[in-house]
Amino acid sequence: DTEVTQTPKHLVMGMTNKKSLKCEQHMGHRAMYWYKQKAKKPPELMFVYSYEKLSINESVPSRFSPECPNSSLLNLHLHALQPEDSALYLCASRGDSGNTIYFGEGSWLTVV
């Protein structure tokens, strides 16, 4: 199984809503990542988790709150988002051997 599974695939939420994006992998990878991608732009790193601990936060606003409940799961909790936060949110994982990174298909988020 070399899959990173992200749910939901599409999410529309209001600016006052609270929602979560979920990412799951069963490859035993201990590094997991959240990226944000706007149209026609490269993915931008948001967070890095290593061994279930947050190791990098790229100055992401607090309305995005990551969580790693166990080694297979990575969540991104969303609260009070702005329309400009509408984007494709990508999850990725990397094995300890270091040289392969797997991306999920992403969650398309629209904030209205």
Next chain:
Amino acid sequence: AQSVSQHNHHVILSEAASLELGCNYSYGGTVNLFWYVQYPGQHLQLLLKYFSGDPLVKGIKGFEAEFIKSKFSFNLRKPSVQWSDTAEYFCAVIVFSGNTPLVFGKGTRLSVIA
């Protein structure tokens, strides 16, 4: 920290033309290199990757890339493009250790016209 430069922002080619997209990276140590493609409205797909060994790497859909260490380059090529190759192409690099993330270039938009 490593960085990636893609020289062409937008490339327009006719069908059957040959393609070469430039990619340079800056990092003095061991890196792994990737090319991703993203079709309109779709997710990232891995085209090919280089870890070690033969510097000429073949990927899916007839794409190939050549790693030239002395030039810190990893250019993507295809001998004959098709209309269906219209997409964004991203070069990316990852340092071969730890949990450092994949770093992407700004991307090159390829438009193939009939």
